[in-house]
Amino acid sequence: MRQIGLFDAGTTAGLKRQSSLSDAGDTRTIQAGFRNVVFYPDFNNWWSSASQCLQENVSPSKVWWTENRNAARAPRKSLAMKESAGFIQEATAASCHRSEDRWALLYSILWRLTHDEPQLLELSGDPQVAKLHQYAKAVARDVHKMKAFVRFRKVEGESPGCVPRYISWFEPQHFIVEYAAPFFKRRFSNMHWSILTPVGCAHWEGEGDLWFSDSVDKDVAPDGDQFEDAWRVYYKSIFNPARLKISAMQSEMPKKYWKNLPEAKEITALVASAEVSTQRMIKQRKVADNFHCGARPAHPDQIVHQQIQATDGSSLQALRLQASLCSGCPQSVAATQTVFGEGPDNARLMIIGEQPGDEEDLHGKPFIGPAGKVLDAALKHAGIDRRQCYLTNAVKHFGFEPRGKRRLHKRPDASVVRACAQWLQQELSCVNPEVVVYLGATAASTCFGPQVRVSRDRGKLIYKDARQHLITTHPSSILRLNRGAAQQNAYLQFINDLKLCASAVGLENKARLMVNKH
Ligand code: URA
Numbered sequence: 309m310r311q312i313g314l315f316d317a318g319t320t321a322g323l324k325r326q327s328s329l330s331d332a333g334d335t336r337t338i339q340a341g342f343r344n345v346v347f348y349p350d351f352n353n354w355w356s357s358a359s360q361c362l363q364e365n366v367s368p369s370k371v372w373w374t375e376n377r378n379a380a381r382a383p384r385k386s387l388a389m390k391e392s393a394g395f396i397q398e399a400t401a402a403s404c405h406r407s408e409d410r411w412a413l414l415y416s417i418l419w420r421l422t423h424d425e426p427q428l429l430e431l432s433g434d435p436q437v438a439k440l441h442q443y444a445k446a447v448a449r450d451v452h453k454m455k456a457f458v459r460f461r462k463v464e465g466e467s468p469g470c471v472p473r474y475i476s477w478f479e480p481q482h483f484i485v486e487y488a489a490p491f492f493k494r495r496f497s498n499m500h501w502s503i504l505t506p507v508g509c510a511h512w513e514g515e516g517d518l519w520f521s522d523s524v525d526k527d528v529a530p531d532g533d534q535f536e537d538a539w540r541v542y543y544k545s546i547f548n549p550a551r552l553k554i555s556a557m558q559s560e561m562p563k564k565y566w567k568n569l570p571e572a573k574e575i576t577a578l579v580a581s582a583e584v585s586t587q588r589m590i591k592q593r594k595v596a597d598n599f600h601c602g603a604r605p606a607h608p609d610q611i612v613h614q615q616i617q618a619t620d621g622s623s624l625q626a627l628r629l630q631a632s633l634c635s636g637c638p639q640s641v642a643a644t645q646t647v648f649g650e651g652p653d654n655a656r657l658m659i660i661g662e663q664p665g666d667e668e669d670l671h672g673k674p675f676i677g678p679a680g681k682v683l684d685a686a687l688k689h690a691g692i693d694r695r696q697c698y699l700t701n702a703v704k705h706f707g708f709e710p711r712g713k714r715r716l717h718k719r720p721d722a723s724v725v726r727a728c729a730q731w732l733q734q735e736l737s738c739v740n741p742e743v744v745v746y747l748g749a750t751a752a753s754t755c756f757g758p759q760v761r762v763s764r765d766r767g768k769l770i771y772k773d774a775r776q777h778l779i780t781t782h783p784s785s786i787l788r789l790n791r792g793a794a795q796q797n798a799y800l801q802f803i804n805d806l807k808l809c810a811s812a813v814g815l816e817n818k819a820r821l822m823v824n825k826h
Contacts, residue, residue: 342370348382349375349411350486351403356382358415368419373411377522394429395421402443404450404483413439450481451488456792457565458492458503461533471514474501476793477529477568485510489518495794504529536570537689544574544685561791624653624738627731631704637727639705639720644669649700649735656813658698658741659683660732662750662782663720669706674699682783683747686799690806698739702751703728717784722758725750742775743812745805748782767805769812776812780805 343366347353354373361371399414417436420428431437460474474496480488485503489510492503502511509521566572628648634640647664650673667677675683687694702725708715720728732754736744746752752760755777762779769776781802789795 342372344372344374346374346376346379348377348379349483351400352384353379353382354403354411354414358418361415362418362422368412368416371412371415373415375411398429398440398444400487401447402440404447404487405443406482407443410443413443447482447484447487450484451491453562453565454478454480454484454488455491456790457561457569458793459569459796460496460499460501460793461530461536463530463533471500474499475529476501476503477526477531478503478505479564479568480505480507483507486520489520492793493518496797532570540571540574544578624649624735627734627738631731634704634728634731636730637703637705637724639663639703639707639724642708643705645672646704647672647674647701647706648704648731649698649739650674651698651700651739652696653698653739655696655698655739656742657692657696657745657809658700658736658739658743659745659747660751660754661699661701661747663701663703664706665717665784666706666708666715669715674701678787679782679784682786682799682802686783686803686806689803690810692806692810698735698741700732700735702732702754704731720750722753725754729754743769743809744775744777745809746777746779748785751782752779767801767808769808776809778805778809778812 343361345357345361347357395417399417402410403414413436417428417440420436428434429437429440432441458476458478460476463473463475465471465473485505485508489503489512492501492510493512496512498514500512500514502509504524504526506523506526508523511519511521513519561569561572566575631648632646634646640646643664647668651658661675661679664674665677665679668674668680674680684694687697703720705728706715707718707720707724709718710716744755746755749760749762752762752765755772756765756779760779762781766779766781769778771777781798783802786795786798786802789798
């Protein structure tokens with residue numbers, strides 16, 4: 309992991325801020341009738357010079373647009389244009405395009421819009437309009453990729469208590485840093501971050517204004533952090549070989565971005581093993597389908613009753629057997645079987661999910677499907693051994709809506725959660741954990757009622773009924789986010805929440821990790 313240069317200390321000291329001087333671009337006349345406009349190359353500054361040229365009736369063939377990053381900058385003002393509101397939006401995007409002819413193109417279109425062609429933008433066959441659309445589209449695509457592929461690395465501040473800075477290296481195709489930065493400000497408003505690129509850098513200090521500095525070299529940016537492995541394990545765990553479409557993947561995540569994506573290091577190996585993994589999944593699925601479509605797993609009631617008799621009536625084993633006969637809610641009718649909790653009866657940490665999913669329903673075990681894989685990876689990175697935890701669900705039967713051959717997850721309603729509460733209460737009394745983790749709102753509502761809000765209440769230890777409780781997000785909500793910085797952030801927050809629980813039960817102390825309560 310490299311953390312060198314300017315960002316060793318987690319600060320941006322030493323970066324040269326771009327100036328924000330006043331006075332519009334210099335529109336010096338160089339020959340009779342010709343105008344050489346020297347301006348700072350962004351839309352605001354071009355607009356200010358272009359408006360002046362329009363006022364002075366300088367036709368497009370008489371203007372030369374000369375970019376100069378040291379030119380004085382015009383004060384930013386809100387732009388309006390009665391002739392064509394759509395022009396400003398599209399021209400702002402197109403102005404970030406790499407091609408040198410963009411300023412002349414924009415001025416020519418502006419001239420025509422204001423000289424008897426107000427409907428010009430509707431003529432998509434017009435070569436200049438077509439070029440404008442093409443430039444704006446290419447920039448929009450580049451911004452989309454930036455939103456998806458910016459990966460922040462955490463750099464700790466030098467002195468204790470100093471806020472960490474999150475730094476990303478990204479290589480855009482066009483000059484989009486200032487244009488795209490407000491998105492990152494909104495999305496990561498609480499963090500101090502910098503996005504470094506070869507065409508300029510954007511910075512946010514958690515408050516105030518975004519600021520921008522000149523380009524830096526890649527080696528200024530850190531190329532790893534303590535979460536790097538976590539992110540890669542996460543990516544591996546959500547990779548579904550059966551859904552692999554290499555061409556679609558490469559068009560969504562072109563190879564040129566791979567070198568800056570921590571998870572891309574896994575792609576080659578995952579793709580190479582996809583065929584074998586898919587065959588394995590198909591085989592498992594066949595076994596599961598036979599199991600599901602034929603007779604339901606035989607639970608002849610008397611056998612179970614006999615087994616219950618043979619147990620100590622208050623044990624987890626007795627509860628599990630009793631729950632296997634439960635038909636207390638509509639979900640129990642359609643589901644394959646009861647999926648009861650799993651783990652040591654003296655676990656110090658209990659994790660409660662919402663309800664089993666498709667795979668859990670078929671195999672009778674909690675958290676073995678895609679959400680379970682995310683949970684496993686996060687537990688591992690939080691230093692928690694899954695085998696030492698008791699994992700269960702608020703609802704013990706899979707609730708779904710059939711869609712063709714597929715069974716789509718359906719959130720359990722409050723009456724189902726209430727009907728199932730007796731099992732969870734008994735699991736809690738049997739296991740008596742020190743800390744309970746609730747994954748998502750359904751699980752949290754079993755302890756905190758329907759008014760609980762995961763976004764508001766998550767991530768803190770709450771003392772109640774003689775134990776600590778922590779609400780966090782459900783791993784499937786992380787899976788549902790579009791791949792990108794938001795998903796990465798959600799996953800890292802999830803790990804942090806689990807780490808807090810680990811420290812509350814002393815699980816972060818490896819010596820105690822394998823030791824149960826009694
Ligand atoms: N989601 C849950 O909430 N529980 C499981 O067991 C699996 C997925």
